[in-house]
Amino acid sequence: xxxxxxxxxxxxxxxxxxxxxxxxxxxxxxxxxxxxxxxxxxxxxxxxxxxxxxxxxxxxxxxxxxxxxxxxxxxxxxxxxxxxxxxxxxxxxxxxxxxxxxxxxxxxxxxxxxxxxxxxxxxxxxxxxxxxxxxxxxxxxxxxxxxxxxxxxxxxxxxxxxxxxxxxxxxxxxxxxxxxxxxxxxxxxxxxxxxxxxxxxxxxxxxxxxxxxxxxxxxxxxxxxxxxxxxxxxxxxxxxxxxxxxxxxxxxxxxxxxxxxxxxxxxxxxxxxxxxxxxxxxxxxxxxxxxxxxxxxxxxxxxxxxxxxxxxxxxxxxxxxxxxxxxxxxxxxxxxxxxxxxxxxxxxxxxx
Numbered sequence: 001x002x003x004x005x006x007x008x009x010x011x012x013x014x015x016x017x018x019x020x021x022x023x024x025x026x027x028x029x030x031x032x033x034x035x036x037x038x039x040x041x042x043x044x045x046x047x048x049x050x051x052x053x054x055x056x057x058x059x060x061x062x063x064x065x066x067x068x069x070x071x072x073x074x075x076x077x078x079x080x081x082x083x084x085x086x087x088x089x090x091x092x093x094x095x096x097x098x099x100x101x102x103x104x105x106x107x108x109x110x111x112x113x114x115x116x117x118x119x120x121x122x123x124x125x126x127x128x129x130x131x132x133x134x135x136x137x138x139x140x141x142x143x144x145x146x147x148x149x150x151x152x153x154x155x156x157x158x159x160x161x162x163x164x165x166x167x168x169x170x171x172x173x174x175x176x177x178x179x180x181x182x183x184x185x186x187x188x189x190x191x192x193x194x195x196x197x198x199x200x201x202x203x204x205x206x207x208x209x210x211x212x213x214x215x216x217x218x219x220x221x222x223x224x225x226x227x228x229x230x231x232x233x234x235x236x237x238x239x240x241x242x243x244x245x246x247x248x249x250x251x252x253x254x255x256x257x258x259x260x261x262x263x264x265x266x267x268x269x270x271x272x273x274x275x276x277x278x279x280x281x282x283x284x285x286x287x288x289x290x291x292x293x294x295x296x297x298x299x300x301x302x303x304x305x306x307x308x309x310x311x312x313x314x315x316x317x318x319x320x321x322x323x324x325x326x327x328x329x330x331x332x333x334x335x336x337x338x339x340x341x342x343x344x345x346x347x348x349x350x351x352x
Contacts, residue, residue, distance in 0.1 A: 023314045023321070031317050036161025038320065042204060043068070043162070044169045061167045065159065082230055191331060198327045202241070205291040210240045212287060213279055220275045221254060224268055227261055229254075236276070240283070241323075242300050247283075251276040302326060 022030065043064050050060035165172070180188050214237015221229025236250025254272050262268040306326035310318030340346050 023317060031320075032157035033161050034317065034320060036158045037165055038203075038324075039068075039158070039162045040165035040169060041199075042207075043166055045200075045204070047166055047169070058167060061163060064166065065163055068162075069159065079230075191335060195328050195331045198331060199324055202323065202327055206241045206288075208291050209283060209287045210237045210246075213237045213240050213246070213283060216279055216282075217250060217254075217275065221272065224271045224275070226254060226258055226268075226272060228257060232257070236279075242303060245300070247276055247280050299330075302330065 046064055047057065047060045050063070051057050055063070177185075177189070214233050216233070217236045218230045218233025221233055226232070232250055232254050235253065236246045238246070239249055240246035251273070254276065255269065258269045258272040303323065303326055306322040307319060310322040310325065312318070314321070
């Protein structure tokens with residue numbers, strides 16, 4: 001007897017509920033395994049290319065793992081400490097930045113910032129508030145990051161999980177395909193293929209765009225002599241996956257600091273602006289069309305909602321799975337809408 005649509009909906013609904021309950025109750029336990037699976041997914045195309053070039057799968061995986069571990073060690077020893085130091089120093093000068101802004105406003109708009117005016121009081125309190133809150137946030141992030149990085153479970157389990165998943169990735173996909181219900185296997189394969197396309201375009205393609213732009217911003221800002229250029233470049237690069245947000249946030253931070261540092265020497269302020277303008281030009285005309293294309297289909301608002309909702313519900317693990325889940329749900333929603341438009345509910349009497 002065929003499974004009805006209602007029964008299928010209940011089955012998949014229960015499966016989704018079980019997935020979210022596992023994230024809720026076993027988040028800390030699942031974290032290294034999900035991280036390992038994501039890393040294996042990202043590295044699988046490289047292993048496939050090496051395998052097509054004649055390298056045995058096991059040696060391809062060993063080579064990829066060694067290169068990845070070397071990159072992590074170099075980043076941990078060189079880049080991460082510099083980022084932390086610059087972020088800490090930036091937080092420390094925040095009150096001075098706000099004070100200088102207040103002085104500038106006082107000189108040009110004295111009636112707006114009189115000593116007893118609410119605006120003047122807000123400016124006075126803003127610097128201290130930024131320093132206290134940003135310092136607390138930074139300490140929380142650093143303590144969490146250090147706990148994650150130094151945790152024996154993460155350090156040991158993630159590379160091991162990544163290695164074995166990467167080694168057996170193709171065979172696992174084949175076994176999962178063999179378990180699909182025969183009646184719906186073509187539809188599930190088509191949906192899975194679309195999900196893979198969108199995830200690959202977003203995670204692999206957009207991740208590479210973020211890395212390239214972040215490196216460009218950091219190096220270029222450092223070359224023009226802007227203080228905290230590395231951390232601003234990292235922020236702008238990390239936020240590039242949300243269209244325009246990375247350039248907007250990074251550009252405002254960089255130009256604001258350039259005005260603070262190079263006030264009166266306008267050529268350097270213009271140079272900082274030109275760095276972000278050129279970065280946006282290269283991203284929009286070359287990087288995104290070449291590396292990402294038009295396959296992503298994840299709206300920025302939906303992405304922000306997914307990051308906020310999953311982060312609030314499941315913490316750090318929720319932030320990690322938010323992008324893949326958002327992409328998968330987007331594919332399923334589009335499939336459901338297409339089926340709805342083919343149904344009698346939508347077309348009415350026109351269907352036989």
